[in-house]
Amino acid sequence: MNEDYYELLGVSRDASTEEIKKAYRKLARTLHPDVNPDPDAAERFKKVSQAYETLSHEDKRRQYDMGGGPGMGDFPRGGAGFDFNDIFDMFAGASGMRGRNQGPVPRQRRGGDVLRRVKIELRDVVFGTEQQVAFRTAVLCERCSGSCCEPGTSPTRCTACNGSGHVQRVQQSLLGQMVTMAPCPTCEGHGDVIDKPCTGCSGHGRTATERTVTVRIPSGVENGTRIQLRGEGETGEAGGPSGDLYVELSVKSHEMFERDGDDLVTTVAVPMTTAALGATVPLETFDGVQELDIRPGSQPGEEVTLKGLGVTPLRRERRGDIRVVLDVDVPTSLTEQERELLEQFAALRGDEAERRKGHQGGPFAKLRERLQNL
Ligand SMILES: [Zn+2]
Ligand SMILES: [Zn+2]
Known part of the structure; x- marks a missing residue:
């Protein structure tokens, strides 16, 4: 079940963007995988980051507050999703220069979310249904199981940075020698190098394919309802966590109801x-x-x-x-016989109808009475 984003971040519902950012940074400092190796912390960091990702964007937050669910405003079109490195940058920015106390940058990235629109009948809204949803997506590479390396090989420690993922740059300036840290260009900051990339996935750890997922659609859904299937989106790069699948429902109009x-x-x-x-x-x-x-x-x-x-x-x-x-x-047209019958019927009803109107009063009642008494 979805956890409340405000509770996850420990802020009140009317917290300012600045307060949300502060709360997130504080949590990131203890939960970020670079500082906390505990898998539970990593899981929590993911959730907290998702909450931050939504609440820090005004549009997404408004939508979330209205019960629209996470990040429904601008839907990432595959591939993008939640970017681990954005958060890394933010975290690094909060604690000083990037890379000073950081380890190498992990290759793993969360997979993108996938959005599919599905048409359902009004009958499906009445009773609920199940639907097969087919879509093109990324799945874990079977050949390397996401390691990105040819089977039997593994990444080797980067000699350029000694596995740290960072290199020192020494520059001479007017003020003297200046030392700066930069991501290692040889390993792109990963700290290790893949000598033999997997041939099944060109070293990405995932491959593109067509997938079919069975989606249970409960009764009572509305036109435009989005169903979130956690982890059913694109598989992340290098065995990173999967994105989510969103199924947006569109209810066909019914000829009668x-x-x-x-x-x-x-x-x-x-x-x-x-x-x-x-x-x-x-x-x-x-x-x-x-x-x-x-x-x-x-x-x-x-x-x-x-x-x-x-x-x-x-x-x-x-x-x-x-x-x-x-x-x-x-009836818009009558046969002669029908007309006669209806006229007889009208004649039969005539007196009674007149009398009833008289009793009811109304603007013409007095006039009608007078005419009848002539
Ligand atoms: Zn592979
Ligand atoms: Zn390196």
Whole structure:
């Protein structure tokens, strides 16, 4: 489950960016893999960095606060993701010059996140479903298992920097001799050199391939909902941690039902006579054909409810309803016989209708009364 980013960093929800940065640096100083070899600390450092990554960007933070999840604002398009070296730089910047007390730079980098959009039916929203999601991604190189070296070989200590990953540069200046530290150009700061890069992955520790993942889509999801599958994104470089897979759902519109919260709403046209006399009509639902009771005297726009046949909300058992809005069809053309019958019907109803209007009052009631008494 996702941990709260504010709690991870130990700051309040209204903390300023500066406070967040300070809190992160303090944690990084004790958790960074370069200072703390404990694997638990590395795991925690990753989480804390993720929290920082989101909360330090105004847009991402706003989105997170609104419940949008981590880093949904500008989605990295593979490869980028969370960059270990950015954090390394930041950390180094906080504790002084980069490289002074640091070991070599690890080759491992976290893999990029992957975003896939998936279309689902309204029926899937009602009941939940499973979908196969196929995407192109990076996976661990089988030949070297992420070591980046040809099988049977291993990296050798860099002779240029003695494995430290840094070299000293001595410069003469007006003020005298100046010594600066710089990443070792021979090993690019890694401290070791791969003499025989793996031929399966050209020494990256991962290869590109097509993967298929089964995604469980719970009922009650919304259009635009993103499902996060941790560690199902790209495998990191040199056996680094994997990125995440995000599946964004798009719900196709349904020809009959529209969703309104947990309810499904539809409009059914009934003949004028059915509305007046009442009837039971069949209605196709996601639970099969149901009987819809139309009471005698139903009015246009009146709703008939079928309980418990709507959407099953996320993390709840009780389903919403189906609400059927009645649309009364008034005939647009009549045969002679129909017209006669309707006129007879009107004549029969005429007096009663007049009287009822009179009782109800209204602007014309008095006038009507007077005309009737003439
Ligand atoms: Zn390989
Ligand atoms: Zn070196």
